[in-house]
Amino acid sequence: MGSGWPVTVRSAAYVCGWAAVTALSASIVWVGLRPVLAAAVPEPVPLRIEALTASPSPVAAPSRPVPSVSPVPSPTGASSPVRSPAGVRTSPSGKPAPKPSQVAPQQTVDGWQVFTESDGSRSYLRSFPTEGGTAVIRIAHEHVYLVSATPRGDYLVATSQPGPDRVVVQFHNSARQIIVDAIWWEQRPYAEVTVVE
Structure with missing residues (x-):
């Protein structure tokens, strides 16, 4: 019987049980993938163009106003001053920013150029020229931003950002891999370049 x-x-x-389990599984996967998908869409990085005075690669102009920054004075005074381009600069509010009367020399900390943002906080900018290409990384407000990653020759580039305080750039070809790993660590910028044969 x-x-x-x-x-x-x-x-x-x-059938109803199967549909319920399938819907639950799809919901769990969707919730689990949301942070990954959100991290895949990068936020625009404000960059001070005059900081890249000796850049070997062309730099595109930002699509929105960039907050003005002024360099932090160097304790040694050995660096040459950075000059602002002529013209009226605008602040994020759209009003003309006041022109600085004198630009102080920039400070360098562990290879990072140090700048003072308009809100008084410090930001850091550094270029990492390697055999595989050049990576330019900026750190502001304890967040690490990739400004550019330009491969050289037969190298390819792959980038990742495991968290807001870390960026990893990999230049690779069939023979080797060059890894630039930048992180905000112990209240200062830290970077490491590793070559894997």
């Missing part, structure tokens, strides 16, 4: 339930009711119960 049977369980007392007609076959059609049992079949409908199985």
